[in-house]
Structure formats: structure tokens, C-alpha cells
Amino acid sequence: MHDGDQIEIIHARHPVIEVFIDAPFVPNSVYLNNSTDRLLIITGPNMGGKSTVLRQTALICILAQMGSFVPAESAKLPLLDRVWTRVGASDDLARGRSTFMVEMTETAAILHSATPRSLVLLDEIGRGTATFDGLSIAWAVAEYLHDSPEHSAKTLFATHYHELTELAERLPGAQNYQITATEREGEVVFLHRLERGRTSKSYGIEVARLAGMPPAALGRAREVLQRLERYELDVFAEEQTKVASTRALAVGSSAPSETDDAALRSVATSAGRRRLAAQSSLFDLANQRVVDELRDAKVDEISGDEAKRLLQELRAKLL
Secondary structure, eight states: OBSSSOEEEEEEOOTTHHHHOSSOOOOEEEEEOSSTTSEEEEEOOTTSSHHHHHHHHHHHHHHHHTTOOOSSSEEEOBOOSOEEEEOSOOOBGGGTBOHHHHHHHHHHHHHHHOOTTOEEEEESTTTTSOHHHHHHHHHHHHHHHHHOTTTOOEEEEEOSOGGGGGHHHHOTTEEEEEEEEEEETTEEEEEEEEEESOOOOOOHHHHHHHTTOOHHHHHHHHHHHHHHHHHHHHHHHHHHHHHHHHHHHHTTOSOHHHHHHHHHHHHHHHHHHHHHHHHHHHHHHHHHHHHHHHHHOOGGGSOHHHHHHHHHHHHHHOO
């Protein structure tokens, strides 16, 4: 223990999980301070171990502060005033609070009460509402905990919003970390290692396979994912062209505010275009089933009445 602000834990382990698993526990190291590493944005696959890293860090800090041995090769830890957590999903329906309302209430308490002497664990902020709403809230929460002089706590922020990794490019105290995984013979292998960097995949469908989801549903999910990703790439290419044109027009501009306004308009337009593309791709997926049925129909072997009935059924399925 020391009077500074650095948390440095080498090869940390979770003292409870380690006892109950059969495989060897994969230890990880964590470093935080109140300057260059006060906001760690952790991305990685489902089931990869993000929540484990968050919780073992908090447990080690609490054990050390109460005078106990800690499950780590070594640890240098500051005195903390509190450990704040926003993890898991729960509701309080008897009091009229949905799962998302409980999440926001707990998040609000953290933003009002955390101090530079606090440790904050945020596990999936903003997932209980629409994508743009949730991403906006998660982004604002991360910025607030980084920028606020009174509430800039040391923060571990686990998320599947990969867009949040952009914060590390513009905030001096934010760092990107990832829980690693690899693909081997068509399957995902979770390595459970925490490393610097960012990831772009969550492997949610692979976790659904491990959970026992029917093969037909898994196959359809992969098909939907491939089509959505293709539409996303098409929209991204269009955005890049638009951004390049905007930058070319902004060259030599003497009014920074006008350039900022143009950038904001571009972001808003891109967001709307992305939403429209996602919606269009889902319509395309639904109608693709109709195309497939029509392609498989044996038109040479059915009567005129059967062909008419088939066309009526297919037309009813079109969106």
C-alpha cells in the first residue's frame, strides 16, 4: 500500500473463480493511475473474461486495504475511498424501475459521488436502450469520468461498443485494452489474456453455439450478420467519400466554427444514413427468403392454380 495514485497489479487472479474451474486460471496484469491511465476501455469477445478482470481488480484492492494477502504475483496499491460498480442486469419492478432505469440510477450515483481516490467498474453501460442512445450515454459517461476534476476516478470500462475505442485517440488519460481470442478450424478459442489494443469482434454467435442454440437458428444468424456487415461496409465507403469532399471544401477556411458545424452535420448525416442502411438490409434479408422460395419452386411440375396460390403466398410475405 502507498499514498500515491497508482494501481499496479502483476499477474492478478480471481480468488473465487480460480478455485472452482478445472482449467488453469489465466492471470492478467493491470495498471491505472490518475494521469495517463485513468480510463481503461476494455473490448473483447463475450465469455472472454472482461468481467473477471474488472472484479478481480476490485477484490484485490479491497483485500489489500483490509490487510489480507492478495492473489497476485505482486501489487502496488493506493488507498481507495470507495469501489463503485455498475455490473450485471437487474430490475425493481415493484418500484416501477426497469432494468435500464436501475442501470442509469446506479450510473448517475457513480457520476455524482466518485472521486479521484475511487475505483470505478463499468460493465456494459447503455445496452438496455436503442443503439444510438446507448452509445451516446456510454460515450458521455466515459468522457465525464475522464474530464471531471472532482469525479475523475480510476475507471475500468468494459464494453461491446467498439466505437468507444476512439476515445483513446483523443483523451490523454484513456487507454485501449482487449481480451484476446483466436479462430481455429472455424471455432473461437478464448485466450483470456488482457493486452493493449482494441478488438472489432464480439463473437456473440459463437457463444450462442456454445449455449446450445439450434443449428438452423445459428445458420440464419450468421447469414444475417454477413449481410449486415456487407451493408455496413457499403455505407462506410460512402461516408469516406463524403468526408473527403467535406475536408477538401474546408481547406483554407478561416472560420473554425463553420468547419466544426460542417463536421457535426457530416456526423449526423452519416448516423442517419447508417441507420437507414441497417433498416434496408433487414428488409432485404426478409425478402431474400421469398426470392429463395421462388427460385426453388418447380414451375414445370405445378398446375396453374398451384402457381397462382404460390404467387399469392409469396406476395403476402414481401415487405
